[in-house]
Amino acid sequence: MSQKSETKSQYSLSEASLLDNKSGLHDAVLLDPIDEESFVDNLRKRYKDDKIYTYIGNVVVSVNPYRKLPIYGEDVLRTYAEREDFEVEPHIYAIADNAFRSMRQWGRDQCIIISGESGAGKTEASKQVMHYVSEVSGKAEIVRKVKNQLLESNPVLEAFGNAKTNRNDNSSRFGKYMDMKFNIQGDPVGGVITTYLLEKSRVVEVADGEATFHALHSPFSACVKHSPFYPFIKNLGLEDDPSAYHILCSLENRSAVAPINILNKLSRSDQGGNFNALTNSMKSCGFTDREIEGVFELIAAILKLGNVKFYSEDSDSPAVIKDFREMKQVCGLLQMDDLEVLRNAITKRTIVTSAERVVKKFNADQSNDARNALSKEIYSMMFHWIVRKINNTINVSSEIVSDCYSIGVLDIYGFEIFKENNFEQFIINYCNEKLQQLFVQLTLKEEQAEYLAEGIKWKQIEYSDNTPVCNLIEGPQRFNILNMLEEQCRFGGGNDSLFLNSMNDAFRLNKGGDSGDMNVNYNSRDKSGVSVKEFPDGAFSINHYAGKVIYQVNGFVEKNKDTLYIDLEDAIDSSRHFILRQCVQFKQKLEGSEARPAQGYRHLSSKLVTCSGTKFKASMHELLSSLKLKNPHYVRCINPNATKSPRNFVDETVTAQVRYLGLVENVQVRRAGFAYRQKYEAFVQRYRMLSSHTWPKWKGAPKDGAVRILKAVHLQTGEREIALGTTKIFLNDPQTLFKMEKLRRERMDELVVVIQSRWRCFFARKQYRLKRAAVTIIAAHFKAYSARKQYLAVRNATMTIQKYERGRAVRKVWRKKFRRYAIPVICRFMWNYTVYKYLTGVASECPSMSPLDNKWPECEIESLESAHGQIRVLDHQYRCKIYRDNKSEDERRVLGEKATASLIFKGRKTMYAASVGEPFLGDHLAMAVNPGWPELTNSPNAVVKFSEYVSKFSRNDAKKVLQGQNRIMVITSNHVYFLDTKPRPSVKESFPLFNLRSISCSPYNDGVLVMRTVTRAKERKSYLKRNRELGDILISTEHLIEIITKLHMEFTMLTRMKIPIEILPSFAVNLSDKQLQMRFERRQHSLLVEDDGIQTTVPSAELNGHQDYQGHVIDPRQSPLNESLERIPEEQLESPEITKVKNTITVITS
């Protein structure tokens, strides 16, 4: 088991084990008999088992273990937050939980008063309380911040206000009351810290083995080379070695008191080096970097000031400062411009009377005192400035403060008896005396109030009362120690011995000699009946509640005055250090002198408002009356030994504390009433098994339940043994409780057996029932399953038989009608089905949407072949249509022309293939936009469809040769024109389109074509006259395909008729009324020219001389069939006149 869970179980024991007495009793009220011996014995037993906490009713007694015990932390804390007090071991957490719960439940302010002598563990206890409260309260981010500030204020205050003493390494040298404020939800919202009288003499003088405040040691923890703060410390001009500083060294051997690494322990965020930890905590509490710097500047100044040394020849001669180095550094750190002011302050004193102003020079000792006074004052100002700064950070805004509840934790310096006791011890012990008085009053009052509230008869209990000691110190009578001390301070010439004398006079007589006489508690050498040996000179003693303390009267008056010489005040006034300035301003504000700030510190202190003893008395009274308004909880701390050692329980030391804390009386008071009390509800809940009426549950009034239980165990209720209050039951004798506990245990054993057997029986019965139910369910399911299976088998068989029989019967009736009715239906169905199958098949195998895609599925059904063909055509048309629809107007026209060309020429003329890729440009020569064109034509509105150069051949009758001329052929929507361009453009020939009769061309690769026109006799005559030409028109062109296509299309448009187109290797042609035969001959790739018997291969030739015309020429000379044509030299081809024509024109082509 882990340590954590062990701890948890240890702290969550039932009350049975709380009462088993093995580790002592958890509540001393249960002790029998009640005396000092048994009480201490009980504490020792518990201490040995690491049980450091013990209750006296609701008071916690805590014995300092001086070592870390595993009884704190998250797990244990949860146990206390979840359980009732009587269920768990006594703990400081229980007190904190009580306070927190009461605050939330009853909405009442709470206070936790922690008392005990120095080193008894008060400060630790107060930290545990704060830790507990902060852990169980809210967890929101803002709440966490507040908690952190509250918790971090502890290490800061401890660093500046705690110091090592012989009794405690971390002794609080100031009193602290921290009021934590909570909102209605129980979340901390802030707090206020009040401090009481800092022991500032510790700044400069400490007893042997003791040390000054931790904060003055802290810079040296950063004096290691790798520390990030090292440069900062060096900047302050501090040495690495603390022994270099007088005030850090013990008086005995003048070496620095072994550095206490206490700051590390104080800070929760130990990040290497207490300086680091301290500055981090200060930052958490809202200190800026500059402010932290400022604090350490003052610390450095105080350390250096302590090193300023004075010399004087003898006690009458004035002091001299030999070395001014330190002084200069102090002036620098305190930002004092004039070193002289500081020097005057610590070497002289100016006394101002109404008549004159006297300056008295100090000797070395007096200078030492003045220097120390200045150091103390600066430290004290700084400490209070820090407290104010923290309060400003954790402060609750005034708007919500009225809606807040508070838990106050009082951790004040503990009762102290040193070898030599001074004013500080007197004040500390007076404070403890007042707290003891409060404790005695309140515990008794509370106890009595409870009995009264519960309606129980109550008799006043005697208890040891420290009121006479309190009266001795503070009054109410006029002659009390504080008053007498103040008197000495107020009037000039007052001093310590006068003070002692006045006390001796006032308290000389023991009036009655009884404890009610305050004079009994005062003693001194002068008092009658006291041996001289017992008292050192100049001392007096007070019998405090915690023991007799002898005080040295020396210094009482001066310390009580708590004022500075004018010169020292001047020195503080001359400092420009921001912390000191703020302190002076604060004091001015406090004393209502804002109107005269220029008058500074001197003005303030010279008023001598009140002495510190009287001030302390006032603050104590204020504190006590505020505590009285709150619901108090007490922690009484006990120091088990004077050597700070763990596991060392010194009976005498503890007995003395038990005695003076009045703890046995406390138990007796508690017992004089009743040892044990409990709410009826809790009592019934715990012991309900002892009566059959209340077991297992009691539904009636809790009080009746309790009576029933008592009856069942034969206990008589009466006034002394067992009393019944209104809400609580009170038991006088602890044995009664033990008896009830024993009976409870026995009854529990019985009940356990009964419950066990009942449970086993119930469990077995439940198992049996479950099994039986399961068996029945399984059997039922199986039976149902086999019955169903059998039934299905029978039903299937029956249906099969039925089916056969019905089929047979129906077939018998229907056999005759079958052919007539069924066959056509089946056939139709089969046909439809076949068609359906076919159509869906075709649809799924259709080719792509391209009109050129020739794929088409095979038709597997013979009877559907023609439909298959038609569908193919339709599909193709459809694809073409879609293709066309997707084209623009122009693209569609070109397509139409190409399609027409294809219809005419595809497979009929070799030339066609090459023309497919060529677009039909139509108006090649841009006649339509030529401005001269309209003048040349008869019908200027006709649209030009084609224009291009062609060679037009005519027959020279005289020479009988064909003559080729360059002409521009223009086809319009109704005419065909041949134009000559030289000497100027003119129409040479033309005919209306509807006169075209037919067109002929060869199937080969040539551009020769013949247009046959109808020329009426009259026209012909005039025509002949003009042109001397007759018959058909023979032209050669490279745009043969385009021309014929255009002519065909325009003719069809014009006449709605088709023009006959002959494509033959030989046809007749009528030129100038002469009938000739045209023959086309194919040769491979070349034209053979015979010239003077030499054959030459010519790659190409031009027929008309103006264009490169590949592959087809008319060359009548080359044909063996061409008898009528004479050979024409090649260069003469361009001059048609020389060509002789007989009856045949032979065209050689490829």
Ligand SMILES: Nc1ncnc2c1ncn2[C@@H]1O[C@H](COP(=O)(O)OP(=O)(O)O)[C@@H](O)[C@H]1O
């Ligand atoms: N509950 C505790 N557990 C462990 N150590 C403790 C506990 N209470 C006190 N101490 C030890 O005792 C020392 C003195 O306790 P502290 O609370 O400072 O005494 P006080 O405030 O009463 O003078 C602490 O520094 C610590 O070492």
Ligand SMILES: [Mg+2]
């Ligand atoms: Mg303390």
